[in-house]
Amino acid sequence: MPAGLDTFAKVRALHDRTTSPGEKAAAAGRMEALARSAGMTVAEAVSKLDEAASRPASGMDWAAFTEAFRRADAAGKAADAPEAPSRRRGLPIYDPNKVEPWRDVAEHCLQLDWIIPKAHGGRFLTKDERDRLKVIARHHGSVTNGTADWIETVLARCDEARKSWRDRGKGGVRPDRKATESDIEKAAELVAAAKRREASRLDTPEPEPEQEPQARTAADAFSAFFNSPEMRAAAAQRETKRQARAAAAIDKHGSEEAVFADTPREAALRAACAHLVEARPGSDCEGWYRLAGWDGMDGRDKLPVSVREAVRQGWPLPGTVAEAWAEHEAAEELDGERHACCRGEYHAHLWVEARRWILEEMLDSLPARSMRDLRARLAWMQYVLDLGFSRPVEKDQACLDALRGDVDRMGERIRAAEHGADLRSPDPEGSPPVQTGHCEPGLKSQPQQDNPDLDGATDAVLRPSRETSPGCEAGPDQLKSQPLQSGQDQGISRPAYPSRRTNIEKRRDVLDLLGSGLSDREIARRAGVSAQTVGNIRRTP
Template sequence: MPALRWGGCVMASTLDTDKLRKVRALMDGGKTEGERSAAKGKAEALAARAGLTLKEALSSLDGPDNSPGNFFAGFDDWMEAKEPGYKAEQARRRADREAKRLARCKELLAEYGSREAVFAPTDTEARLRDALASFRDDSMYGYRGFSFSQGPTPEMWQAMREAVAVPDTVHGAWAAHQAHEARQDDRFAFCPDYTPWEWEEAWASALGWLLDNLPSTTAQDMTARLEWLRSIASSENAPCAERFKSLAASLCSDMAALLDRQAQGMSRPDGGSTQAQRRAAVLDLLAMGAGISDREIARRVGCSPQTVGNIRRRAAA
């Protein structure tokens, strides 16, 4: 029996063992580390819906004889004996987290007007839901041939581009990703067990693919990609080494291309550079937001620190 939805919130129900078996097969036999990691995350979500730990859920697939029951039964008592006051401290932390969550919910109610509005699909989500409807099936990610870690299928990409404005720059993809994550965070505040709909996950996967693979053509793009790298490095589901290597390669390629464009744009027959070219180079370095001093920017570009300061002030105005 699948999990039940109420107001966008998934309520605990009987474990979907059929889907869990498919997910475990990917956990054990996925072709890449990223695919195996994504499958593990999906398995944890399936287990959580049924009120189980991942170990408890997986053990249920092997028959009742191997079921560990409540794996953590007695753990709090054991910790209390080892560290007196442990239970009280854990209770205090839970109470603090819940108080913060409820305070955030109060803010969101003032912003959205109602709980229902928080879970209502955005215009983009509604368009994606309708555009991808013909691809739905009973697979792990809800769409035929779709894998979250690999991104949408070619057919899904086409349908998405016909339905919504798919970003074509890294900084555009980052802005869309931030907007998507902000709405999801709002939903999780009301329902910590919220499970995104298939089209929401497909959009998140698409944006992640774009952030990983689109070429950076400006300093703004490079800054966005660095922010993306920072976000996945600090996420709860630690990304695999394979993905880090891919992103590092993209960043190296971005930097080489940017430096090459600057070198070509700055060159003149007499070996100098025009005022417009120097200004563009200064703006590029300022856009990177790396806290570089005016003096250092001036040294790199070949102008005076005063010129950099003037450009900085005009850009901030």
Template sequence: MAEPARDRTALLAEFGSEAAILRPTLNERDLHSAAALLTVQGSPGSRPSLMGWTDGRAVDLPPEVRREIGGAVRLPSTVAGTLEELSGWRRRWEVLAAFEGEADPPLWLKARCAILEQRLDTLPPQSRADVAARLRWVLEAMAAGPNPDEAARLARLRVDLDECTASGLLEVAPEPEEPLPMEPAPGAVQTGHPAEGVSQAADPSPRTGAEKRRAVLDLLQAEDADGAEPLTDREIARRVGCSPQTVGNVRKSLAPAEPSV
């Protein structure tokens, strides 16, 4: 009994009072109200349900429950935002359970978390933060124990990583390098200013990841055609403005496939 008492003491210090802890948030009120219209009271000795749903995955939610619980509070549009909300609800229930002593979350909370979990498995990543959130979610789910969705989650994570690598989303910008010294124009005085009649070229517009890979491919193919001495990955990366890893990936794609045994 000492452990729960310490938890409550720490929570009181964090929130200020028990009333502040138990006071429902606006989102809690909206979700509770949406669930109240869908709750079906069970027979004596059985628990209430949301139109027959009492627990489990989002795929088993009745369409009306999914629509109302998913729409009562706007769902996040990113993987990172979805994981943040799910973590927030789990933390909220831990806090409430420490004071109310209930072991089972309310139906509206179970349904909301089930919807969030499904979105974590299906939303396409839009940033590095989304990829990191997906990886964190998969690892947390695996740590929780065997799950029928584990194989699908791992497959989805692999697809995400492949797609993000191909699009350049995970590409790390190359480290800045010292610019090469410029050769002065004939007859020009080295004053730090361009010679008269010689214009300075404008900076090229930024390239997309696809354009960079195309430029790398052109340089590599030109080496093969001319029989020139191959450039290093770092030199090609410097010329194109990408990372040496990108050059290495393109170079590997040109290598002939090893014959299968």
């Protein structure tokens, strides 16, 4: 392709890619100038460029690459292939018996490259190597075999630089000039003499300095604190609990692989969100991806609508607060088992995290329909409190508002159940009962029904006391007559109304009973007000 057409192709790609009107106009003018300098119009240049792009390259035998591609694909599928996930979880840094995760190894290499002076071997990493280590340091999963081998070579270079920095000045060579042969011989003699002196002092304890540096003192205090018997006992206790939980999880699921296998819910969410997975550019780490541009660290406030819809369609959302809390508890239990099996290095997939955020929204704001839902909301609030850190104020306020609404609705249902219990058996003749304080013998009381919305937890409130005098019981089709508010105890207890009712609540109760055909005195007795008050409310337009 001629040089002019090559530049024309780049400007054309910029014209098609940009959305700015100014950049489009500038690119169009540049395209016209390039075409004019080549002796063509813009249309002719575009046609010639498309023809050159569609013409296959001559002299290239593409069939020769088939076998190479096949061998590369077979090698990539092997367990020890460079592109296969590494079986190693990390490398030892400080303690040869303790393996640190890959992200900690990457951070360690970056720190050594930064703190060691360049004259003593520091700044040995190139910019591309530092960028690659930064990506691994932000990653929480496994790496490929090729990346693991590369990190191991980088760590070896770090150890060499650290040793050079530790042994500075012992060889008598200035670090700012190149060593000669005599310098090397002199350094070897000095190192041998130092070794002989150290060997002679093995049995002689070194005297402690009169005053240690402040940094050394702080480091010793820090080490002494975390190596104290109490801290070691606490760490041993945590490790014992972790091992016990990991063993219980393996016994429960059958094997360690089964612990990490997808549940039916996770498999459905994985399939529903498969079209939203976006691999991060420049990353060679397994599991380093986003969902429609969203990462788990972004939180639920930035959760895209497309991810929400995929999660909702992949697995039905719970309909009540109790169901949402049950699903949240099951997910937390499974995460705890997986953390115990991999020493806390487990991180759930993004579709599982998105489902967790949606469940938390439901637990914060979904209205409660029963006492079971109300208890589930209280359990959720206790769970948030036990986390040990505060959430944003907006989330706590939403949860508190939902709880207030639940309490208000429960209060309305309790009052409705009280009124329903008193009006369940009206007089068949439509007239109020005679106020004699006695009842017809031989009649039996009507059993009271529970309110299913209250889950049987407020039976004492929903069942006001309606005891009768000896030998008197109310029949199924007729309420017993009870004495008015005369201040005398006739063996009949009044309904249990909530204490400190406001005038508005009393007026509402009276208005609810006015259409029942009862007398003012009977309404006053049932509503807990005076007969004069009932008459005033009846006459009020």
